[in-house]
Amino acid sequence: AQSVTQPDIHITVSEGASLELRCNYSYGATPYLFWYVQSPGQGLQLLLKYFSGDTLVQGIKGFEAEFKRSQSSFNLRKPSVHWSDAAEYFCAVGVQKLVFGTGTRLLVSP
């Protein structure tokens, strides 16, 4: 069965510091992976996706993610966090029906 694990429920990062959000997946075939961000009271916005090819994918707002098949991971990174990045981040896997992780809430301290 497909599943996604986001082991960190909350993460606090200082503004300007680097960020890494963890995502591990379980999927029977080639995984199609996504990161979405949800700001308070908002819908889900796609940050980036991995379908195939280069394992390092670039997304919007300066985010990137690296697909590591050997570790079944698709961690999200950003070199320098801005206060506006405070939100909840969801990793998802799937083709038609997406399976989401439980999310990681990012708090940015001044």
Place this chain on the structure above:
Amino acid sequence: DSGVTQTPKHLITATGQRVTLRCSPRSGDLSVYWYQQSLDQGLQFLIQYYNGEERAKGNILERFSAQQFPDLHSELNLSSLELGDSALYFCASSPRTGGVETQYFGPGTRLLVL
């Protein structure tokens, strides 16, 4: 703005009632997906429609039903509502079905059942 619209934005109703949530997909998208986001269950896929036909089903309760109309908008009907149905309901759309596609999400409808 993803181009997916959902109405209403908020809905407050009582247990036992029935409500209808509406979704308009992005222009040209044929697939519509419904998801439920609740505190205890997280984000869960409910159902997918493609060009008017049901294509995939997830953890959708029998009290819930959906349809997609010829103009491609979709409605999610929730009946005999219970307190536990309080959640944020998202609609997403994608151009086609089958294969891998990016799903674009609407802003959601927040349902509160009292």
